[in-house]
Each structure stands twice: as structure tokens, then as C-alpha cells.
Amino acid sequence: MSKKKIAVIGPAYPYRGGNALFVSYLFDVLKSDFDVKIFNYKLLYPSILFPGTTQQDKSNYVIKKADSERIINSINPFNWFKSAKKIDEFNPDLIIFDWWNPFFGPSHFVISNNLKKKYKNKILFITENVISHEGRFVDKFLTKLGIKNADKFLVLSDTVEKSLKEYSGNKKIYKSSLPVYDCYNTGDIEDITKLKSELGFSQSDRIILFFGYVRKYKGLNILLDAMPELIKYDKNIKLLIVGEFYDNADKYYKQIDDLKINDNVKVIQKFVPNEDVGIYYNVSELVVLPYLEATQSGVLNIAYGFNKPVVVTDVGGLSEDVDEGKTGFVVKSGDVKSLVEGIIKYFKSFDSVNFKDNISLKVKDNEFNKLPVLMKEILN
Secondary structure, three states: OOEEEEEEEEEOOEOOOHHHHHHHHHHHOOOOEEEEEEEEEEEEEOEEEEEOOOOOOOOOOOOOOEEEEEEEEEOOOOHHHHHHHHHHOOOOEEEEEEOOHHHHEEEEHHHHHHHHOOOOOOEEEEEEOOOOOOOOOHHHHHHHHHHHOHHHHHEEEHHHHHHHHHHHHEEEEOOOOOOOOOOOOOOOOHHHHHHHOOOOOOOEEEEEEEOOOOOOOOHHHHHHHHHHHHHOOOOOOOEEEEEOOOOOOHHHHHHHHHOOOHHHHEEOOOOOHHHHHHHHHHHEEEEOOOOOOOOHHHHHHHHHHOOOOOOEEEEOOOOOOOOOOOEEEEOOOOOOHHHHHHEEEEEEEEHOOOOHHHHHHHOOOOHHHHHHHHHHHHHO
């Protein structure tokens, strides 16, 4: 009996970032049960709209290199009709659109509109986000347009499901979760003593990690404001900030100077290649996500992939992925005092809570691993 075919429209290698990683994990989890083909982008974002250094994965170590056909140009309407024809030639039993940004509203609409008649009730949108974190007025219109032809939806958090209901009408919404991104954890842990020393830390330092793109909604300023109180609690607490700044970096450096916390904060301002991600997670004992807005977060799921506990804010779906007091702590968003208390709770409970075992159990029960079964339900 031949496998049912699933077409996935979304970014994958050679693109970098969370969306490409998610699509690659999606391919991996489904490929044993289905004939899966990724229809990738040959142009994702025009360079003028991309705030980072490059959209391409320049790592020496390629992870999750899912097979794909690069056919879609996000800004060329003529290409959208050709892309729909290419997808149709695959003759899929299910068409999955990965949705995360209203920018793709026009292309998703045209492609799905050209497929909807033949593939009635076979178009599924996986909504990582509904509206982008730093959305504009026009985003609502583009979102309505982009997901209009969806027959059903799959969300990765309760928060996204709630937001989606404004746009989905009575269409069926299924729920899963982000995968645990354990692909960076190769198991070859280098000498932590050596790594700490190379990064300028002493062996007694207790390192908390802020990882990933720096944008306003991620609340790094709140975490910096919390540092003086954390240092009063334990002078060995150090903050390691690693990531590419999509926000004005100068204001954060000024904040560090004004708070006089330079000796306890290290900033590595760059996009981290795959082979180096483990360096920063392995030297850290706690990962902090002080976000002001969120849906779900790949940074959190990378932390779990390294068996690291987390402190997160009570926004979006972040708290859904934390077992309070077992895999981490949830604090009030935008509240410096609450953030300080949550981080100190971790340090106080470090010796009495087996965070690693608790995280391992949570990883084992991750809903994403059950996606093949859910897809069979969706196909029926």
C-alpha cells in the first residue's frame, strides 16, 4: 500500500532560523508514515526587509537538512501560479502551509486559491503565529487574506488557538506543540571548565543565558534591570547575552553602563552558527526568557534539548511548556521584581529539585512526537 502524500509549503535549508528548523523537524517526524515533499522558497524575504546579516544558514555543521524543492518567490505574483501548478503535479493528499508572518499573505492566498477547488478539504495551515509579534495595522488584513483558503488549522499552543478563532470561523483547529530542538545537543560536551575560561568566566560563576534575536518584545531590558538585585543575592551570577540584535544595540549597552553591571554581563553580538550553539547552553545553568509577547519559543525548546531549566514570563504559550517548580518557573511579564524572584527561586531550589529528570520526562511526552497519528486523523 502506497503512502499518502503530504506537500509542505514552508522554508527549509539553506534558510536559517526557527521556521526553517520547524519545517525540517516536521519533515522528519512525518517521513516514515507519509510521502512528504517540501516546497521551499527560492526567495524568502527581499533583503531590504530582512534586519539580520543573512537569511542563509552559513554554519559549517548543517542540522536537519530536509530535502526540498526551491520554487516559491514570495514577491513575484507570476511565480505563485507556477508554484501552485508544481504542487498540483505532486498530487498530494494533504497540503500544509506553514504560517508565521502576514508578509506571506498574498503569496499564500494566491497559491492556496489556485489549489482549493481540486483539493477541497485538503488544505491545512499550521499557524506558528497568527499576527507577527511587532505587527502593523495592515497585518490583520494580510492575515485574513493569507489563511482564507484553509480548510483546517493546526496550532502549537493554546494562545495561538485563542487568537486564531478570530479568523478561523467554524473551521476545525487541531493542536500539537513545537518539537524539542535537541539537534544542537550532539552529546559531545566539551570541557565546561575550558569553555567557561575561554568565554571569560570563572569556574564559580553561575551563568544565566539570554539567547536568540534581540527584539523589543523579548524584554532584555527587563532582565538587565533585574541584574543588580540578582548580583546582591549572589555576586557570582553572570548574564550571558548571545544573539543578533534586531533592535538598537547601543541602548542596551548604555543600560548596562548606567546600571554598573558590566562585570556581570557578557554580550556576544552575532548570529550563532549551529556548531557553536552548544557552547553557550552548556556553560549556562539557566535559560531566561523575559518576553513581553510570545506564542511559543524555539529558544525554550532548545533549552530543553540541552536539559536546561528555564524562567519564562506568563505571556503567550510560554507558561504552557513549563512545569512550575519542576522544569522551571513562570514570572509576571514586564515585572522586574517578579523576574528577580523567579530566578532566585531557581537558585534556591537547585539542590532540592531534579530539574534534569523532570525535563527528560517532559521531552519524552512532547506532543509533537505524536504528530503522525494526528495527521492520519486529519487526513480521514
